[in-house]
Amino acid sequence: MTAPGQSNRTDAESESRTWTVLELLRWTTDHFARRGIETPRLDAECLLAGAMGVDRMRLYIDFDKPASPAERDRFRAFVKRRAEERVPVAQLVGHKEFWSLPLGVTADVLSPRPDTETLVSAALDLLPDREAEGRVLDIGTGSGAVALAIARERPKVRVVATDVSAEALAVAERNARELGMGDRLQFVEGSLFEPFTTEQFDLVVSNPPYVAESERRQLPRELAHEPEVALFGGPDGLAVLRELVAGVAPFLACGAGFAVELAPAQAQIVVRWCGEVGLRDVTLHRDLGNRERVVSARDPRLPASEVS
Numbered sequence: 466m467t468a469p470g471q472s473n474r475t476d477a478e479s480e481s482r483t484w485t486v487l488e489l490l491r492w493t494t495d496h497f498a499r500r501g502i503e504t505p506r507l508d509a510e511c512l513l514a515g516a517m518g519v520d521r522m523r524l525y526i527d528f529d530k531p532a533s534p535a536e537r538d539r540f541r542a543f544v545k546r547r548a549e550e551r552v553p554v555a556q557l558v559g560h561k562e563f564w565s566l567p568l569g570v571t572a573d574v575l576s577p578r579p580d581t582e583t584l585v586s587a588a589l590d591l592l593p594d595r596e597a598e599g600r601v602l603d604i605g606t607g608s609g610a611v612a613l614a615i616a617r618e619r620p621k622v623r624v625v626a627t628d629v630s631a632e633a634l635a636v637a638e639r640n641a642r643e644l645g646m647g648d649r650l651q652f653v654e655g656s657l658f659e660p661f662t663t664e665q666f667d668l669v670v671s672n673p674p675y676v677a678e679s680e681r682r683q684l685p686r687e688l689a690h691e692p693e694v695a696l697f698g699g700p701d702g703l704a705v706l707r708e709l710v711a712g713v714a715p716f717l718a719c720g721a722g723f724a725v726e727l728a729p730a731q732a733q734i735v736v737r738w739c740g741e742v743g744l745r746d747v748t749l750h751r752d753l754g755n756r757e758r759v760v761s762a763r764d765p766r767l768p769a770s771e772v773s
């Protein structure tokens with residue numbers, strides 16, 4: 466029998482056979498597991514939902530529904546590229562949910578990761594008043610994930626989102642527009658603080674590239690499909706983090722917050738650097754897997770609102 470993910474369609478009986486949602490999921494989960502995909506059932510569900518143009522939960526209601534020939538063709542192509550080329554699911558279906566926001570994703574941006582929700586939580590802790598106005602700078606915005614999550618939770622702030630990649634900025638801008646937040650975000654192309662001179666922000670946040678070049682050969686195959694500029698931070702992974710911490714002070718308003726994502730092995734070094742540049746309240750945040758993934762800190766001066 467020709468399986469859903471195989472391109473060889475010589476078996477006419479199998480081609481004309483009906484495949485229900487549940488059958489497709491079972492076959493594909495097993496196929497992915499045998500091919501060493503880490504989350505076989507989840508990937509199968511996301512790809513089938515993408516091929517059918519529905520959300521994942523709908524599949525559970527429609528377990529017995531037969532997929533149409535067009536849906537099956539789309540699904541078959543997804544399954545093949547996932548299993549053989551290890552293309553990330555988000556790139557295949559063209560979107561990924563982050564902080565409950567549906568974000569468009571292309572090969573020009575890093576697919577937003579659940580781990581990065583820890584960065585959003587730490588950033589929101591630094592802006593505790595939901596109704597406060599303020600200016601936020603998101604450096605290396607990629608799909609716009611962090612900028613848009615903050616803008617959604619703090620409806621009166623304005624966010625400047627930067628990236629060195631014009632292609633990534635186009636994706637972020639489209640996401641902002643589609644989520645109805647285009648008027649509160651500004652997109653600026655440039656490296657780190659280079660686009661700014663005298664501007665100051667109430668929060669500077671970044672999920673920079675922090676993978677060490679030396680780890681390149683041990684990385685999951687999926688990462689080969691994501692932009693290099695989104696991943697690698699020099700030989701030890703710290704190149705961009707180092708410049709971020711060293712350069713942030715002039716761009717922080719009095720008492721402003723600063724939060725960066727990093728790899729667990731980099732956490733103590735970045736904590737030390739934050740202290741060395743005079744930031745206060747330097748705090749480590751752990752992700753859901755209990756790994757140290759975010760460092761936050763504050764400008765040492767009192768916020769303008771607290772100066773009598």
Ligand SMILES: C[S@@+](CC[C@H](N)C(=O)[O-])C[C@H]1O[C@@H](n2cnc3c(N)ncnc32)[C@H](O)[C@@H]1O
Pocket residue numbers: 574575576577578581604605606607608609610611627628629630633655656657672673674675694695696705
């Ligand atoms: C790890 S990705 C993060 C994307 C997104 N913020 C997220 O959390 O999903 C890093 C992003 O930083 C951008 N980038 C790399 N070097 C940069 C630099 N020097 N200045 C600004 N952006 C940079 C990359 O193009 C990429 O979009």
